[in-house]
Amino acid sequence: MSGVGAAIIPHQMTAPPAPDDTAFDRILRETHGLIRAHIAGMGVPICDVDDVAQEVYLDFATQMDRVPADVEVLRWLRGMARNCCHEYFRRRSRQSRHLGAIADHLVAQRAADSVEEEEDHQQRLDRLQACLERLGDHQRDLLVAYYRDGTPVPALAQARGKSVGAVHMMLSRLRDSLRRCLALRLPGGNGALS
Amino acid sequence: VNDLLHAYLQRRCDLDAAEAAALSELLARDGEALAWLRGQLATDELLSRFFGEERADFPNRVRFALRRQARSDRFVAQVRGVVQGRTSAPGGLGAAAAGSAGATAPRSAMALPWPGLRSGLGRGLAAALLLGAVLTAVALAGPHTRRPGPVDLAQAPAADQGGLAGTLALPPPRTGAAPPSVPTVPVAPLRATAPPDLAALPAPMRPARPLGGPSVAPVSAVADLAALAPGAPRPALAPAPAPGAAVDPSAHPGAQSRSAADGAPLVDAGARPAAGAAIRVGGGDGPRTPDATLAAAGRSTGSVADLGLPRPADAPRTASGAAIAAGSPTPPPPSQDPSRPSADGTDADLLSNDGHATLAMVPPLADHRPAGPRHRDGDSRLDGEGHVVHGQIRSLIRGGALVRLTLMHGDGAKVYEAFPDTVVRIAGLASPAGLTLLRTGDHVDLHCASTIPSLILYIDLHRSRRVLDSLRRFAEGRGADP
Numbered sequence: 001m002s003g004v005g006a007a008i009i010p011h012q013m014t015a016p017p018a019p020d021d022t023a024f025d026r027i028l029r030e031t032h033g034l035i036r037a038h039i040a041g042m043g044v045p046i047c048d049v050d051d052v053a054q055e056v057y058l059d060f061a062t063q064m065d066r067v068p069a070d071v072e073v074l075r076w077l078r079g080m081a082r083n084c085c086h087e088y089f090r091r092r093s094r095q096s097r098h099l100g101a102i103a104d105h106l107v108a109q110r111a112a113d114s115v116e117e118e119e120d121h122q123q124r125l126d127r128l129q130a131c132l133e134r135l136g137d138h139q140r141d142l143l144v145a146y147y148r149d150g151t152p153v154p155a156l157a158q159a160r161g162k163s164v165g166a167v168h169m170m171l172s173r174l175r176d177s178l179r180r181c182l183a184l185r186l187p188g189g190n191g192a193l194s
Numbered sequence: 195v196n197d198l199l200h201a202y203l204q205r206r207c208d209l210d211a212a213e214a215a216a217l218s219e220l221l222a223r224d225g226e227a228l229a230w231l232r233g234q235l236a237t238d239e240l241l242s243r244f245f246g247e248e249r250a251d252f253p254n255r256v257r258f259a260l261r262r263q264a265r266s267d268r269f270v271a272q273v274r275g276v277v278q279g280r281t282s283a284p285g286g287l288g289a290a291a292a293g294s295a296g297a298t299a300p301r302s303a304m305a306l307p308w309p310g311l312r313s314g315l316g317r318g319l320a321a322a323l324l325l326g327a328v329l330t331a332v333a334l335a336g337p338h339t340r341r342p343g344p345v346d347l348a349q350a351p352a353a354d355q356g357g358l359a360g361t362l363a364l365p366p367p368r369t370g371a372a373p374p375s376v377p378t379v380p381v382a383p384l385r386a387t388a389p390p391d392l393a394a395l396p397a398p399m400r401p402a403r404p405l406g407g408p409s410v411a412p413v414s415a416v417a418d419l420a421a422l423a424p425g426a427p428r429p430a431l432a433p434a435p436a437p438g439a440a441v442d443p444s445a446h447p448g449a450q451s452r453s454a455a456d457g458a459p460l461v462d463a464g465a466r467p468a469a470g471a472a473i474r475v476g477g478g479d480g481p482r483t484p485d486a487t488l489a490a491a492g493r494s495t496g497s498v499a500d501l502g503l504p505r506p507a508d509a510p511r512t513a514s515g516a517a518i519a520a521g522s523p524t525p526p527p528p529s530q531d532p533s534r535p536s537a538d539g540t541d542a543d544l545l546s547n548d549g550h551a552t553l554a555m556v557p558p559l560a561d562h563r564p565a566g567p568r569h570r571d572g573d574s575r576l577d578g579e580g581h582v583v584h585g586q587i588r589s590l591i592r593g594g595a596l597v598r599l600t601l602m603h604g605d606g607a608k609v610y611e612a613f614p615d616t617v618v619r620i621a622g623l624a625s626p627a628g629l630t631l632l633r634t635g636d637h638v639d640l641h642c643a644s645t646i647p648s649l650i651l652y653i654d655l656h657r658s659r660r661v662l663d664s665l666r667r668f669a670e671g672r673g674a675d676p
Binding site: 029032058089102106165172176 | 200202206207208209211213217218222228230231232235236238240241242243244245249255256
């Protein structure tokens with residue numbers, strides 16, 4: 001295993017309770033992982049997911065008293081996240097209507113997989129680490145360079161002597177492989193990943 | 195089908211109308227494609243969060259943004275109030291703007307909802323208007339906003355002091371075991387801090403003029419809006435003066451004030467510096483290799499680090515050891531002779547060069563980081579220094595930006611006091627102050643076409659890599675991403 005193996009360390013996903021724990025802090029701690037995943041699942045580019053999520057929570061912080069008593073906070077936050085995503089697309093793309101429709105399709109699909117949706121993210125990260133360890137060095141290097149170091153795809157392509165499209169395809173296939181590995185719920189259960 | 199899905203994954207917001215419509219229809223009828231795309235997005239997000247350290251402490255980011263929000267609102271309201279009064283006066287901002295090429299947008303543009311500005315030109319126009327208004331307002335708001343010191347902030351309630359007071363959270367170290375808690379660094383409220391002992395500050399942190407010294411004159415022109423349009427040709431610029439030639443500060447909008455304040459006239463930027471120009475900050479200790487990057491930033495207070503860009507070995511250096519960026523077609527004028535310290539003994543000469551960019555990273559005054567391994571890669575080290583950067587654009591000249599970033603860290607509040615000219619916040623890139631609008635793609639583009647005396651940016655280091663990359667690109671003269 002190359003040196004990058006050491007880089008495969010899961011992050012602490014949820015901050016521990018703060019001394020000045022408030023209702024907002026508690027909600028934030030408990031829901032931010034799901035809300036950020038929800039926003040990413042609507043097609044907001046990863047680099048902007050946290051920005052949109054921040055807008056959600058900033059709005060929520062000023063309107064907490066508007067949450068109906070019979071509505072689950074997470075559901076309310078998802079509704080706010082949906083609105084923020086649509087607003088994001090409207091702001092960022094000329095095709096905002098279509099992107100919004102795509103986001104709604106994705107959200108509908110996501111709702112059907114509620115079990116996975118509610119799964120603890122830390123567990124998923126643990127399993128992801130196990131899956132990543134099954135990858136070859138080159139594949140892992142590619143993921144590290146792209147996701148950790150933020151190396152743009154064109155630079156990755158140049159370094160590897162491949163086309164940009166080929167690198168995108170490699171990343172896509174790696175995500176597929178990891179997705180299958182994660183779905184097995186048994187780390188490494190599918191043997192070596194392709 | 196595959197092409198559509200992959201196009202979406204690669205280009206997302208940049209799909210054309212036909213692609214977006216086709217994909218929407220496809221997902222409506224093809225559950226398999228929808229499931230595949232959803233899996234891609236979910237895994238993408240999971241991997242990003244797994245590897246992305248800047249995403250690790252989102253709750254702290256939100257709390258921090260919440261603290262800043264109040265002050266941002268107050269600041270913008272204050273600016274708007276000042277601008278409103280000013281524009282109604284003869285010779286006010288409106289008159290100045292009308293005299294500037296293209297700067298004829300109505301004041302009502304200030305109130306435009308940002309989301310409604312879809313085109314890059316619209317964003318640029320709005321940003322230029324807002325930036326010009328902010329700068330003018332601050333210049334006109336009274337001596338308290340121009341005098342070094344936390345007067346403006348001190349007038350605000352403690353709760354309004356936003357991120358400057360309160361707690362800066364550091365990200366957890368990237369070690370195998372997660373820390374028991376997210377370490378925090380207390381930051382003193384600005385109004386509670388005493389004026390800095392300038393002699394004790396490293397040179398890059400000293401104010402460009404003595405405390406209580408001459409104030410900055412109002413900005414005489416707002417942005418050259420034409421230059422803000424994406425893809426617009428660069429405006430014709432005055433040629434750089436010949437070596438030894440006297441520079442007429444009045445020839446450049448806004449330069450006069452700087453000239454009076456610093457004793458060193460500014461020179462129009464001329465063309466942007468060539469790509470690959472060194473971005474180098476003052477206080478160096480001899481040539482460094484690009485690989486040194488930010489390694490020095492954490493070592494010695496007052497030293498300044500390269501940001502990883504190549505720098506020719508023979509680049510002229512200032513008395514403080516800073517290199518003038520490469521690519522200069524013309525040696526700096528005498529007033530900006532890099533071998534000569536500036537009038538007030540600071541490195542102001544570095545920051546008023548002839549169109550080259552200087553991106554400075556000043557190490558924190560004290561190392562408050564928790565014990566433990568540091569980040570492995572250079573840029574991410576910045577995250578370990580604190581979550582807020584004071585970035586100061588000492589001079590924005592057409593075609594060039596001089597950017598200075600000072601880490602806000604612990605005693606770093608003093609650094610702010612040294613440079614209080616203008617404050618524009620980037621609160622998680624969602625600030626109403628407007629610089630968000632300069633953002634294109636994944637990056638922040640500081641396309642400012644006017645000369646302004648000073649600008650302090652509050653940049654959330656959660657996004658440090660992209661922000662700094664963007665600043666670096668801009669400083670290199672490459673501007674926005676293709």
